[in-house]
Every structure is written in C-alpha cells, then in structure tokens.
Amino acid sequence: MLIALAVTTLLMGAPPVQVPEVTNTAAVKERMGATVVLVGQLERVPMGKGGKQWQGTGVVLDDDTVVYVTYGPPPPGWEPLVGARVRVEGTLRPSLSEHEQSLLAPHLRNPGAPKKEARALGKLLGSRVRLSGIARDAKGGAVLLVGDSPLYLAGLESWPMEANGKLVAVGGTLVDRQYLPEAKKNAKGEWSQGAQGSQLVLESPVWRVLAVPEEAQK
Numbered sequence: 001m002l003i004a005l006a007v008t009t010l011l012m013g014a015p016p017v018q019v020p021e022v023t024n025t026a027a028v029k030e031r032m033g034a035t036v037v038l039v040g041q042l043e044r045v046p047m048g049k050g051g052k053q054w055q056g057t058g059v060v061l062d063d064d065t066v067v068y069v070t071y072g073p074p075p076p077g078w079e080p081l082v083g084a085r086v087r088v089e090g091t092l093r094p095s096l097s098e099h100e101q102s103l104l105a106p107h108l109r110n111p112g113a114p115k116k117e118a119r120a121l122g123k124l125l126g127s128r129v130r131l132s133g134i135a136r137d138a139k140g141g142a143v144l145l146v147g148d149s150p151l152y153l154a155g156l157e158s159w160p161m162e163a164n165g166k167l168v169a170v171g172g173t174l175v176d177r178q179y180l181p182e183a184k185k186n187a188k189g190e191w192s193q194g195a196q197g198s199q200l201v202l203e204s205p206v207w208r209v210l211a212v213p214e215e216a217q218k
Contacts (some may be wrong), residue, residue: 172202
C-alpha cells in the first residue's frame with residue numbers, strides 16, 4: 001500500500017508552488033530576492049543621473065512604489081500595455097543586474113510576459129489605488145476618464161496644458177461622495193447649477209503624463 005502510494009505521488013508530481021503576489025511596498029521589502037508576481041500599473045517613469053533626465057519603464061504599485069523593469073523603453077511587446085494594470089512574474093532585486101551600476105531601488109529581473117488585469121472601480125472604494133485614463137476638464141473640475149467613468153481629482157480645478165487630453169496615471173484614495181455642489185430648487189421653482197447624488201473622487205491625487213491618446217492606442 002505504501003509503495004503504491006509513493007509511486008502514485010511520483011507519477012502525479014509535487015503540487016505546484018504558489019508564487020507570492022506583491023502589490024505594495026511592505027510586500028516588496030518582505031519578498032526581496034524572491035520570485036514573485038508583481039501586480040501594478042505599467043508606466044514610463046522619469047529617471048535622472050548627473051543632470052541628465054530620461055524615461056525608464058516600471059511597474060507602479062497602488063501605493064505609488066516604482067519597481068523598475070528597464071532604464072529605457074519597455075521590453076519588446078510591452079509597449080501596448082503602458083498605462084494598463086498588469087501581472088508579471090520575475091525576481092525582486094535591489095539592482096538591475098550584478099554587473100552594472102543601477103539605482104538602489106526595487107527592480108524586477110528576468111520578467112515574464114505581462115498579463116493585463118481588469119478590476120471594477122466599485123470594489124476599490126476606500127482604497128489607495130493607481131489608475132490611468134484621459135485627462136479632461138469638466139464644469140466641476142479636473143476629471144480622469146477611466147473608460148466611461150469620470151473620476152474627479154480633489155482640489156484640482158483644471159488640468160495644466162501639458163496634461164489636458166493626454167493619457168495620465170493618477171494615484172489617490174478612491175471614494176464615493178458628494179463632491180459637486182448639489183442642485184437646489186428655489187421658491188420660484190428654478191434649479192441652481194449643480195449635481196444630484198455622489199461622485200467618484202480621487203483624494204490626495206498625484207499624477208504623471210504617460211502618452212497622448214493616439215500613442216496609447218498604437
């Protein structure tokens with residue numbers, strides 16, 4: 001009986017190893033040196049050294065932590081996913097390689113092919129998130145268009161010229177609250193300007209331009 005069980009186990013193989021998922025700074029620190037599945041938004045990220053400025057590529061987590069993938073353009077085949085939330089497996093290390101100078105920051109070495117991941121906004125309420133969309137100005141202030149959903153950026157009346165109409169990444173806490181002035185009816189039956197109901201709002205937003213819409217669709 002024991003021999004038969006041992007043979008069966010060998011034939012079936014060992015159970016697959018679960019690769020841990022990393023979504024925030026604490027998990028990055030805990031899993032440094034390990035193979036992980038990194039979950040975040042693929043972005044071109046600003047870099048600089050010795051007065052020179054350029055763009056690298058990284059996966060930006062919901063708490064705005066950047067995990068660097070390259071010090072230049074995205075790896076081949078990754079470009080269409082810039083601005084998308086992705087899952088990508090690789091090894092977390094504090095440098096890009098052992099043989100060249102690099103930032104002392106989280107890096108993902110030997111990354112596999114990224115997989116796009118969708119998520120519903122309604123499930124993110126109350127959480128710190130990072131989202132991408134098109135920057136637009138509305139009557140009530142600056143909004144981030146995520147699909148057909150406008151998200152207001154708390155405290156931002158309008159987008160600066162260099163961002164308006166472009167693909168941007170925004171980090172902030174997503175809430176559903178009354179942000180716009182409420183429309184009210186006076187004694188004459190006239191309605192004041194305003195809105196009814198609540199709006200989706202990104203509190204304490206931080207943002208970065210990613211690309212113009214035409215570039216993002218290529």
